[in-house]
Amino acid sequence: MLDPPWVSVRQLLLPAHCAACGAPAPPLARLPLCDRCGYALAQLIAAPYCPRCGRHAGSSAIAEGQCLFCRQYPIRHDATVRVGAYEEPLRSLILKCKHERQPELAPLLGRLLGERLAIAPWGDLVDVVVPVPLHWSRRIRRGFNQADLVAQALVRACGRPVQRRHLRRIRPTPHQRDLDAKLRPRNVRGAFAPGYGTGRLTGKSVLLVDDVMTSGTTVAECVRVLRSAGAKAVYVAVVATADYDEPGMW
Ligand SMILES: [Zn+2]
Numbered sequence: 717m718l719d720p721p722w723v724s725v726r727q728l729l730l731p732a733h734c735a736a737c738g739a740p741a742p743p744l745a746r747l748p749l750c751d752r753c754g755y756a757l758a759q760l761i762a763a764p765y766c767p768r769c770g771r772h773a774g775s776s777a778i779a780e781g782q783c784l785f786c787r788q789y790p791i792r793h794d795a796t797v798r799v800g801a802y803e804e805p806l807r808s809l810i811l812k813c814k815h816e817r818q819p820e821l822a823p824l825l826g827r828l829l830g831e832r833l834a835i836a837p838w839g840d841l842v843d844v845v846v847p848v849p850l851h852w853s854r855r856i857r858r859g860f861n862q863a864d865l866v867a868q869a870l871v872r873a874c875g876r877p878v879q880r881r882h883l884r885r886i887r888p889t890p891h892q893r894d895l896d897a898k899l900r901p902r903n904v905r906g907a908f909a910p911g912y913g914t915g916r917l918t919g920k921s922v923l924l925v926d927d928v929m930t931s932g933t934t935v936a937e938c939v940r941v942l943r944s945a946g947a948k949a950v951y952v953a954v955v956a957t958a959d960y961d962e963p964g965m966w
């Protein structure tokens with residue numbers, strides 16, 4: 717269900733500007749976006765995607781819940797929900813949240829993702845919500861983990877607890893987007909480890925949360941670790957998916 721309008725004291729006191737492009741925005745709108753970005757976001761949300769891997773795929777390309785890509789490169793997780801493709805205005809909202817240190821955008825992104833999760837046929841099967849962790853050194857530099865903030869907003873939609881200790885990032889890795897697709901699996905291999913008290917995941921269905929899924933290598937490595945810790949099923953919720961020509965590690 718949709719939340720009440722996103723109204724803050726700041727919105728009431730300051731001229732409204734679009735959170736994505738900075739243009740004037742209608743005051744007291746449900747989303748802090750100008751008309752152009754609001755329309756573009758609605759288009760992204762309405763675009764069809766594969767329920768298994770999250771890639772763009774029309775309904776005619778889906779068979780038995782998978783697209784052609786999934787059938788060619790079997791993936792490790794059970795299903796995906798996303799807000800939309802990694803295009804404007806989602807791209808700007810994500811980058812401003814992460815790199816311009818605007819963590820106040822994360823609840824908005826989480827709420828949009830929660831609306832998608834609410835209509836996922838498997839949404840009720842989730843037992844725990846696990847954000848993709850940042851290495852501690854990067855978390856200290858940035859001051860927050862955007863996946864964690866999105867997950868916190870998401871749990872208001874699904875009512876399941878966020879559990880951070882099931883998954884640890886045990887070494888820092890260069891940004892996947894800066895690497896050639898062939899190097900991405902090597903970059904994240906061994907970067908994650910089961911958390912403390914991992915026995916508690918045995919037989920559980922996990923919802924893994926991240927902001928962007930690009931080649932899928934980070935998600936695939938996290939899924940491998942969560943399954944090794946006993947997870948029965950792993951579903952993925954990402955704000956945006958970026959289509960890519962070559963698979964990472966599935
Ligand atoms: Zn805008």
Ligand SMILES: [Zn+2]
Nearest residue numbers: 766769783786
């Ligand atoms: Zn697919």
